[in-house]
Amino acid sequence: MENRETLPLHTLQVNKAIVTRNRAHIFVHSLLVMALLYYRASCLFFFITSHSHPWTFTPAIWLLLLTSELTLSFIWLLGSAYRWKPVSRAAFPERLSNDDCRLPEIDVFICTADPAKEPPLDVMNTVVSAMALDYPAEKLWVYLSDDGGADNTLYAMRRAFSFAMVWLPFCRKYGVQTRCPNAYFSMDNKGGDGQIRSAEFYFEREKMKVP
Known part of the structure; x- marks a missing residue:
């Protein structure tokens, strides 16, 4: 084989x-x-x-x-x-190596320009979602390019970084599948993913909602 x-x-x-x-x-x-x-x-x-x-x-x-x-x-x-020459691709993620050392490094570039047309909240959801990818943290790099150089985008980025310090360990600890904060907290069910969770999970989940 x-x-x-x-x-x-x-x-x-x-x-x-x-x-x-x-x-x-x-x-x-x-x-x-x-x-x-x-x-x-x-x-x-x-x-x-x-x-x-x-x-x-x-x-x-x-x-x-x-x-x-x-x-x-x-x-x-x-x-x-x-x-x-149209090409169709078939991916086989199950063939990825279990050894994290063999995985390549990944750079994720997120571009924004106008905070009026691209609300900083939506941009930060994208940034945090990219940071929360199921990939070795030491091999994942996320960059935000703000062509407009807006002050509110910079402030939102700082707030997103503070939130990510709590959100990322929470996702890894409880195996959260939906890692976009806006999508996760907008779900109808109380647990956010339909799974039965412990009281500690719900406590930490509600704690993250506090500014």
Whole structure:
């Protein structure tokens, strides 16, 4: 039997039928786009070489149509990149090594910019959730990048750090599965996860709600 540590953690699969269909569609669409651009260029050439029907051609409208068509074609081209060779992945987390020393280090980057559009409370829930991942603490690094440099985001980060000092040991001690604080405390059932807990658990759980 092959050692599970030598087995891949994920596999890639390419559906050739889907690839063929997508590439055929891209090819036909490209021909139509080129035909449309040729038509626009021929209209301009006809206007320059013939002034028999000047009312049938308006340069401003022609330029507006050409700009919109080029913009839409460019957006379509960007969207076609992932259709060129779609890949499906299958992950096998059960093949992870039980030895924490063999696990790689993980960096988690969380970006925010405007506290008005991205409430600091939601951002901090994301930060604390990332910190509470079921992974060796010495190999997990969480970074928050605040492009706006807001003071209230910095203050919220300090408060989140203080809360995480209590929340993370609580999750590890009682095996909490839902480790996003907002989602966990919003659950209807009293225990938060449907399990029967001890009186000590409920005491610590309610204690964390106190600011």
